[in-house]
Amino acid sequence: MTKRMRNVAITGIGQTRHRGHREDINMVELVSEAVEEVLADSRIDLKDIDCIVHGNMELFEGVHQPDMWHVLGDGAFGKAGYRITTGGTTGATLACTADHLVASGMYENVLAIGWEKQEEGMTTTGITNMADPLWEREIQTGAITGTHGVMMMNKFGEPANQAAAEIRVLMAENARKNYKAHLRIDITREDVLESRVLAWPLRLLHMCPESNGACAMLFSSEEQAKRLPQKPVWMHDHITVHRQETFDLVNMGDLDTHGEAARVLYARNGIVNPLKQIGVFEMYDPQSWWALDWIGKFLMFENGEQIDMVLNGDFAIDGKFPLNPSGGVVSSNPIGATAIIRVAEAALQIRGNAGDHQVPREVDLALASGFGGTFWTVLLLLGKDKPDK
Amino acid sequence: MGTKTDKQGREIVEIRYEMGIPGTFATGPIMGHMLNKLKDKELWGNRCGKCQNVLFPPKIVCPKCFVEPTEWVKLDDYGYVATFDVVHFPTVNPLTGEMRPVPYTTLIVALPNGGGFFHFCLEHDPEKLAPGKKVVPVWREDRKATPSDLEGFVLADDQG
Numbered sequence: 001m002t003k004r005m006r007n008v009a010i011t012g013i014g015q016t017r018h019r020g021h022r023e024d025i026n027m028v029e030l031v032s033e034a035v036e037e038v039l040a041d042s043r044i045d046l047k048d049i050d051c052i053v054h055g056n057m058e059l060f061e062g063v064h065q066p067d068m069w070h071v072l073g074d075g076a077f078g079k080a081g082y083r084i085t086t087g088g089t090t091g092a093t094l095a096c097t098a099d100h101l102v103a104s105g106m107y108e109n110v111l112a113i114g115w116e117k118q119e120e121g122m123t124t125t126g127i128t129n130m131a132d133p134l135w136e137r138e139i140q141t142g143a144i145t146g147t148h149g150v151m152m153m154n155k156f157g158e159p160a161n162q163a164a165a166e167i168r169v170l171m172a173e174n175a176r177k178n179y180k181a182h183l184r185i186d187i188t189r190e191d192v193l194e195s196r197v198l199a200w201p202l203r204l205l206h207m208c209p210e211s212n213g214a215c216a217m218l219f220s221s222e223e224q225a226k227r228l229p230q231k232p233v234w235m236h237d238h239i240t241v242h243r244q245e246t247f248d249l250v251n252m253g254d255l256d257t258h259g260e261a262a263r264v265l266y267a268r269n270g271i272v273n274p275l276k277q278i279g280v281f282e283m284y285d286p287q288s289w290w291a292l293d294w295i296g297k298f299l300m301f302e303n304g305e306q307i308d309m310v311l312n313g314d315f316a317i318d319g320k321f322p323l324n325p326s327g328g329v330v331s332s333n334p335i336g337a338t339a340i341i342r343v344a345e346a347a348l349q350i351r352g353n354a355g356d357h358q359v360p361r362e363v364d365l366a367l368a369s370g371f372g373g374t375f376w377t378v379l380l381l382l383g384k385d386k387p388d389k
Numbered sequence: 390m391g392t393k394t395d396k397q398g399r400e401i402v403e404i405r406y407e408m409g410i411p412g413t414f415a416t417g418p419i420m421g422h423m424l425n426k427l428k429d430k431e432l433w434g435n436r437c438g439k440c441q442n443v444l445f446p447p448k449i450v451c452p453k454c455f456v457e458p459t460e461w462v463k464l465d466d467y468g469y470v471a472t473f474d475v476v477h478f479p480t481v482n483p484l485t486g487e488m489r490p491v492p493y494t495t496l497i498v499a500l501p502n503g504g505g506f507f508h509f510c511l512e513h514d515p516e517k518l519a520p521g522k523k524v525v526p527v528w529r530e531d532r533k534a535t536p537s538d539l540e541g542f543v544l545a546d547d548q549g
Contacts, residue, residue: 125480135506138484139509144474151472154519154520197477200477247452248505
């Protein structure tokens with residue numbers, strides 16, 4: 001692991017029920033739903049929180065500095081505050097930031113809040129605005145892309161097509177066990193393969209929804225974790241990798257930010273066999289074709305071994321390597337919250353109180369990943385036990 | 390703006406908005422030179438003196454070697470499909486605010502002497518497109534030194 005000034009624990013988790021429509025409340029009220037839940041979960045008094053880290057995608061709702069507006073919903077009055085907006089990875093970066101702020105000794109209890117109210121703006125327009133305006137912006141399709149699907153189809157043929165559909169079916173099965181998930185649909189492989197084409201071979205049911213939701217997590221020092229009642233989940237390590245401007249477009253294999261993140265994180269944490277050592281992985285899966293490709297990247301497969309594993313059911317909640325028991329991003333996607341939900345769900349699995357989507361085994365180590373529009377990976381490792389100093 | 394009532398009889402009031410932000414982006418001399426050359430139906434990249442790779446769009450430093458490119462290079466007037474997206478989901482062109490007609494196709498053009506770039510493909514049949522197929526540019530009549538001076542690429546076979 002990397003050098004750490006002191007240990008940091010996740011001591012509280014709160015989430016809204018993620019939904020396609022929340023016109024009954026405004027953004028401030030949405031954020032407060034997650035904050036109220038994290039306060040109840042951690043049983044901390046708001047006065048004991050030193051700092052609030054707040055994040056979403058400003059271009060989605062078109063509100064700049066929403067952290068200023070949200071003070072009455074998130075409890076930031078009189079406290080230190082930071083605002084994070086790193087695109088799709090925002091939520092993961094929130095968790096990394098809160099971890100650093102506590103580990104540094106600067107603060108004892110830091111509340112990280114990620115949120116998005118996507119029905120209030122234009123998501124794809126927001127995403128395309130992130131592209132360089134001198135050449136690529138006009139050509140950008142946002143997150144609606146089938147390029148990885150095209151590559152996988154060329155390399156592995158029909159089994160890849162079947163596996164991309166099957167992994168979506170599994171996510172729906174998991175989401176039906178998670179009452180907070182947005183899309184809790186009952187679908188078959190045929191439904192996925194017959195849904196309309198968005199960008200061949202990407203189909204509607206492969207793609208994540210636009211959701212409204214928020215997620216808040218409390219990060220505390222070891223001393224505070226002893227005082228707070230929840231079973232602490234320890235931050236072991238995290239890494240951020242991105243290379244938008246430097247990769248070779250033609251050789252997409254060059255864009256292996258996931259693989260690079262995994263290699264470095266595993267090496268410095270003694271993980272030689274992730275399939276055995278990691279108990280659960282909450283992976284940022286914006287669409288099922290990317291999911292299928294990325295499982296291979298994170299698990300260091302070179303020959304598409306994940307395709308057979310998907311078709312064998314190895315990634316089910318009770319399978320060999322549980323993947324996204326929450327239902328993943330294809331089931332719930334309030335973007336500024338999406339990546340912190342991955343961290344929260346991984347932590348719930350370690351705590352053992354994820355509810356109906358709890359994996360039926362003891363989880364010692366869990367992975368959570370974030371992904372952003374500029375090919376940006378954040379990978380976090382959480383543990384049941386304190387990391388070795 | 391409108392008001393309605395939800396299932397519990399509560400008032401639901403929403404404010405409708407539309408955001409238009411006019412703006413101007415400075416291109417800088419390197420991107421500017423390339424964009425200006427589009428008016429002559431020419432694609433110009435720059436070459437890294439260290440790795441000899443041709444960069445398009447041209448860059449201020451080579452992303453592999455982190456040194457300044459040494460010379461301008463006129464690209465060949467063809468390339469190859471690296472990968473493509475036939476998009477059926479209507480999206481907004483963020484530079485104009487107009488919806489794009491669907492389907493439209495984006496592709497990565499692999500250049501004969503290395504590197505590649507994003508643009509549009511005017512062929513929308515995924516059965517006809519495949520990595521490795523040769524493509525040639527189609528230029529607009531009215532060119533203004535913007536990326537859309539190049540309307541897109543078509544399969545070289547279709548050009549006879």
